Each structure stands twice: as C-alpha cells, then as structure tokens.
Amino acid sequence: TGDTFVPYEMSERIYRLAKDTVDVTLLTAEGAEHGFSYLCAYDAYHGALRSFFDKCLSTKADGTENGK
Numbered sequence: 001t002g003d004t005f006v007p008y009e010m011s012e013r014i015y016r017l018a019k020d021t022v023d024v025t026l027l028t029a030e031g032a033e034h035g036f037s038y039l040c041a042y043d044a045y046h047g048a049l050r051s052f053f054d055k056c057l058s059t060k061a062d063g064t065e066n067g068k
Contacts, residue, residue, distance in 0.1 A: 005034035025052075 001008045008028070015026040027048050029041035038045045 001028055002031040003034045 011026060011028075015024060018024045025048060027037075027041070027044060029037035029044070032040035
C-alpha cells in the first residue's frame with residue numbers, strides 16, 4: 001500500500017473490475033514499497049501462493065481431481 005511507483009489505488013481498481021469475471025484475490029502489504037510486498041508480508045503471500053497452487057494443481061481441465 002506504500003508503493004509510489006505503481007500506486008496502490010491502481011491495484012484496487014483492477015481488482016474491482018476483475019472480481020466479477022475471474023477468480024482473483026487482492027493481497028496487500030501495508031506500507032510496502034514497489035517490489036517489497038512479498039518481503040513485508042511473507043507469511044500472507046506464502047499462504048496465498050500455497051492456496052493458489054493447491055487449487056490449480058488439484059483439478060484437471062476436465063474438472064476431475066489429480067491423483068484420484
């Protein structure tokens with residue numbers, strides 16, 4: 001939210017425009033400058049990435065679960 005290169009408000013706008021048409025998550029890091037969100041909110045980002053990969057890798061294109 002502290003990014004002065006790409007203002008945080010741009011992320012909020014993109015999220016609002018996308019959320020009704022695609023599965024999207026807005027993850028913020030309070031006060032983080034550009035490129036430092038991952039470092040400032042490591043646990044939150046790591047958890048979100050883990051959830052994303054679990055979701056994407058657990059379902060095949062035909063809707064069935066992998067490994068079952």
